Amino acid sequence: MADSDQDTAQYAAAVDEYLTRTYEGDRRRELLNSEGWDPEFAAELADMGWYALAVPESQGGLGAPLSALGPVFMQLGRHLVVGPLLEDILLPAMLRRPGDWVSAPAIAAAVGTGVPLALVDPGVTDDWADDFGSVTLNGQQLFGTVNAVRFARQASLLVVVADTGTGSAVCLVDPAEPGVRIEDVDSADPTIEFARVVFDGVRADGVAPAGPADGELVIRIRSWARLLIACELSGVAQRSLERTVEHVGQREQFGRPIGSFQAVKHMAADMHTRWAALHNLCLATLADADRAPVADLELLAATAKAHAAETAVRVCEDAIQLHGGMGFTTESDMSWYYKHALALRGWYGEETELQLRIGAALLERGSADHTADIDDSARDGGDHPTDRA
Amino acid sequence: MTTQDESLDAFRARARAWLAEAEPPEAPLDLDARFTVLRQWQKTLFEAGWLGIAWSEEAGGQGLTHMHQLVFVEELVRARAPQPIGIIGLEVVGPSIDRYGTDWQRRELLPRLLSGDDIWCQGFSEPNAGSDLASLRTRAVVDGDDFVVSGQKVWTSWAHMAQWCALLVRTDTSVRKQAGISYLLVDMTSPGITARPIEQMTGDREFCEVFFDDVRVDRRNLLGGLNEGWPIATHTLGTERAGATLRRRVECEVALDDAVAQLRRHRADGPSGSPEADRRTRAAIGRCHVALRVLDAQTRQTTTRLVAGAGPRPEDSVDKLLLNEIEQIVFSEIADLLGPLRAVPGSRPRGLRSERWVHEHLFSRAASIYGGTSQIQRNIIAERLLGLPRG
Numbered sequence: 141m142a143d144s145d146q147d148t149a150q151y152a153a154a155v156d157e158y159l160t161r162t163y164e165g166d167r168r169r170e171l172l173n174s175e176g177w178d179p180e181f182a183a184e185l186a187d188m189g190w191y192a193l194a195v196p197e198s199q200g201g202l203g204a205p206l207s208a209l210g211p212v213f214m215q216l217g218r219h220l221v222v223g224p225l226l227e228d229i230l231l232p233a234m235l236r237r238p239g240d241w242v243s244a245p246a247i248a249a250a251v252g253t254g255v256p257l258a259l260v261d262p263g264v265t266d267d268w269a270d271d272f273g274s275v276t277l278n279g280q281q282l283f284g285t286v287n288a289v290r291f292a293r294q295a296s297l298l299v300v301v302a303d304t305g306t307g308s309a310v311c312l313v314d315p316a317e318p319g320v321r322i323e324d325v326d327s328a329d330p331t332i333e334f335a336r337v338v339f340d341g342v343r344a345d346g347v348a349p350a351g352p353a354d355g356e357l358v359i360r361i362r363s364w365a366r367l368l369i370a371c372e373l374s375g376v377a378q379r380s381l382e383r384t385v386e387h388v389g390q391r392e393q394f395g396r397p398i399g400s401f402q403a404v405k406h407m408a409a410d411m412h413t414r415w416a417a418l419h420n421l422c423l424a425t426l427a428d429a430d431r432a433p434v435a436d437l438e439l440l441a442a443t444a445k446a447h448a449a450e451t452a453v454r455v456c457e458d459a460i461q462l463h464g465g466m467g468f469t470t471e472s473d474m475s476w477y478y479k480h481a482l483a484l485r486g487w488y489g490e491e492t493e494l495q496l497r498i499g500a501a502l503l504e505r506g507s508a509d510h511t512a513d514i515d516d517s518a519r520d521g522g523d524h525p526t527d528r529a
Numbered sequence: 530m531t532t533q534d535e536s537l538d539a540f541r542a543r544a545r546a547w548l549a550e551a552e553p554p555e556a557p558l559d560l561d562a563r564f565t566v567l568r569q570w571q572k573t574l575f576e577a578g579w580l581g582i583a584w585s586e587e588a589g590g591q592g593l594t595h596m597h598q599l600v601f602v603e604e605l606v607r608a609r610a611p612q613p614i615g616i617i618g619l620e621v622v623g624p625s626i627d628r629y630g631t632d633w634q635r636r637e638l639l640p641r642l643l644s645g646d647d648i649w650c651q652g653f654s655e656p657n658a659g660s661d662l663a664s665l666r667t668r669a670v671v672d673g674d675d676f677v678v679s680g681q682k683v684w685t686s687w688a689h690m691a692q693w694c695a696l697l698v699r700t701d702t703s704v705r706k707q708a709g710i711s712y713l714l715v716d717m718t719s720p721g722i723t724a725r726p727i728e729q730m731t732g733d734r735e736f737c738e739v740f741f742d743d744v745r746v747d748r749r750n751l752l753g754g755l756n757e758g759w760p761i762a763t764h765t766l767g768t769e770r771a772g773a774t775l776r777r778r779v780e781c782e783v784a785l786d787d788a789v790a791q792l793r794r795h796r797a798d799g800p801s802g803s804p805e806a807d808r809r810t811r812a813a814i815g816r817c818h819v820a821l822r823v824l825d826a827q828t829r830q831t832t833t834r835l836v837a838g839a840g841p842r843p844e845d846s847v848d849k850l851l852l853n854e855i856e857q858i859v860f861s862e863i864a865d866l867l868g869p870l871r872a873v874p875g876s877r878p879r880g881l882r883s884e885r886w887v888h889e890h891l892f893s894r895a896a897s898i899y900g901g902t903s904q905i906q907r908n909i910i911a912e913r914l915l916g917l918p919r920g
């Protein structure tokens with residue numbers, strides 16, 4: 141598949157080139173100060189075709205595999221791009237339904253003009269589920285509240301994950317529908333606007349009835365969200381590292397660059413190692429993800445996100461430390477990257493929540509891949525002292 | 530699928546089938562018994578054609594690729610088979626002899642190294658030359674057709690059981706420290722060599738201090754040119770790191786699988802304890818899995834580099850640093866699940882075999898010391914990869 145690898149690299153390079161030219165600097169700062177939403181900017185990205193990347197060709201998209209979005213999200217994270225990226229890039233590529241589908245125009249508009257979709261999903265967290273909210277589908281009616289939904293206020297369509305009692309279903313809701321309430325809430329992530337979404341007996345529109353396939357769609361959406369957020373976090377870590385290496389090479393104290401002090405060098409080396417490992421983990425996961433059966437995809441994505449959540453935040457913290465007082469200000473970019481990393485860290489699971497899920501999956505079904513074909517009950521009782529290295 | 534892939538798959542199938550038949554031994558806990566059993570195991574592996582897989586045929590190897598070598602390591606470890614005893618010869622010293630050796634050296638030394646008839650050790654570190662290896666002081670002076678060696682080495686694994694030693698010596702004191710080092714291949718039965726085992730915190734007496742007291746070494750045992758030992762030593766250390774990274778990754782994966790299997794059987798037998806205890810077990814296993822996926826992803830790159838025949842690179846230090854951290858995470862997470870019973874050998878908290886996990890955990894603490902400490906790797910990453918100014 142050398143061709144598609146090349147395409148993937150080209151998409152990411154084009155995104156990097158465009159953002160370096162038009163977004164870095166004052167414009168980004170302005171957008172970060174306006175809470176992450178600017179219709180013009182969203183329309184500009186739509187014009188560039190970024191939201192159509194993984195939409196099938198039959199629906200007017202470029203037809204790239206979902207994994208091609210990974211390197212693009214790395215660049216989006218690296219440039220700290222604002223807006224409903226996950227929603228507008230991922231969801232149109234995943235919600236494929238037959239032609240007469242009522243909500244199709246809203247999805248087409250998201251791709252074509254950048255009017256956001258919003259993902260109303262109580263499954264963003266396990267350990268804070270009680271605080272985060274819940275949605276149930278009762279007959280054809282939705283009830284419940286989700287306390288933090290990205291860009292719900294701006295969205296033309298709500299993609300809702302609801303509990304059906306026996307599983308989950310994906311429902312599509314027009315925000316203008318009676319019984320939908322959208323309330324403003326504050327955001328501590330400069331790239332994202334949040335709102336609270338309340339459903340009080342709302343008719344769910346146009347989605348296939350809840351069935352096993354729907355449950356699978358929910359897992360797929362959440363898994364790809366996890367994986368792409370991991371990629372975005374990898375980009376956040378990458379830029380934090382790059383800026384730090386530049387900084388410690390230039391800034392002088394005690395008559396020499398601070399990068400010549402070993403304590404500083406070792407932190408920089410750890411930052412590099414952490415970022416490189418995250419980057420490689422994302423690439424390896426992307427390489428496996430397109431073809432993975434749903435249970436494997438879930439484990440792969442949870443693993444990547446668990447690592448990203450922990451790693452990116454640590455890299456950002458070291459970046460702030462090595463920038464000194466400047467790192468603590470809003471004048472330096474480091475603080476903005478850090479806040480975004482902190483917000484993404486908990487979105488679809490921080491490391492502890494996901495480690496618990498992964499551990500449960502392994503203890504339930506046994507070892508993932510390594511030795512499924514070996515009868516370990518016969519031999520695992522042995523001791524295997526390791527002979528030197 | 531390319532032909533290359535197919536032949537690798539066939540190779541894997543053949544290795545797996547052979548291992549299933551071979552009845553690999555259990556490695557005894559007692560060091561002397563372990564040595565004997567694993568030396569016999571090396572002979573068995575050698576005779577079946579599983580050693581020196583990527584080495585040239587004239588050296589007694591199989592002439593296959595590094596990918597084949599990696600596949601065999603994976604299969605060996607997954608079959609819960611132990612490593613052959615001569616791992617230092619096979620993974621560390623041998624490849625350098627194969628690459629830099631004279632015809633005589635390769636013909637005479639390598640087949641016996643592979644078969645386990647000769648066990649090798651690596652005499653690099655000294656009491657005053659550890660991280661700063663190039664400052665080593667063990668002297669060798671030319672005397673007729675011989676070198677005469679005197680000095681001391683330390684932390685030399687298996688020196689008391691080895692027949693041969695790859696020895697770094699100073700042959701010129703008047704030049705830059707790296708430029709005065711030679712690489713000798715020394716017969717450990719030569720008069721004047723004393724090896725004294727040192728007990729490690731795992732309880733094993735596996736490494737030694739070694740004294741060289743006017744030991745005569747034939748000039749034909751010089752590897753490479755006189756005073757040209759440093760680049761070869763770098764090659765040896767690079768091979769050691771790459772080999773250890775690939776092998777330890779698989780060993781850690783298998784260890785986690787074994788721990789999960791022990792925990793699962795225990796849960797199947799009875800209640801899985803309080804919710805808090807269960808949560809802790811799940812979190813630990815999850816964390817280990819994540820760490821090992823990271824290592825797997827990282828070593829895919831290493832493998833690509835290795836197969837492409839790349840020599841040691843500063844990127845190897847990233848692998849080494851990561852491997853050390855992850856190995857220590859995995860074994861400390863598992864050992865922590867023993868709770869206070871880690872201090873009671875023979876106990877089975879949550880179904881885990883405490884002796885094994887305590888041993889593995891203790892051994893993992895050495896990972897960030899041998900083969901170049903983690904601090905040294907960080908220096909290399911910062912200066913050579915990130916281009917930060919030398920202090």
Ligand SMILES: Cc1cc2nc3c(=O)[nH]c(=O)nc-3n(C[C@H](O)[C@H](O)[C@H](O)COP(=O)(O)OP(=O)(O)OC[C@H]3O[C@@H](n4cnc5c(N)ncnc54)[C@H](O)[C@@H]3O)c2cc1C
Binds near residue numbers: 654686
């Ligand atoms: C289990 C085991 C097996 C071994 N087997 C062998 C073997 O077979 N053959 C062999 O030759 N050697 C072997 N070694 C030795 C090993 O290579 C050395 O221990 C290692 O290189 C460190 O050297 P040292 O012990 O002298 O520690 P030192 O170099 O004294 O280091 C002590 C501490 O100081 C730090 N330090 C030193 N220099 C710097 C610096 N420039 N910057 C920052 N920190 C620094 C180190 O990171 C370390 O934390 C083995 C070691 C172990 C633990």
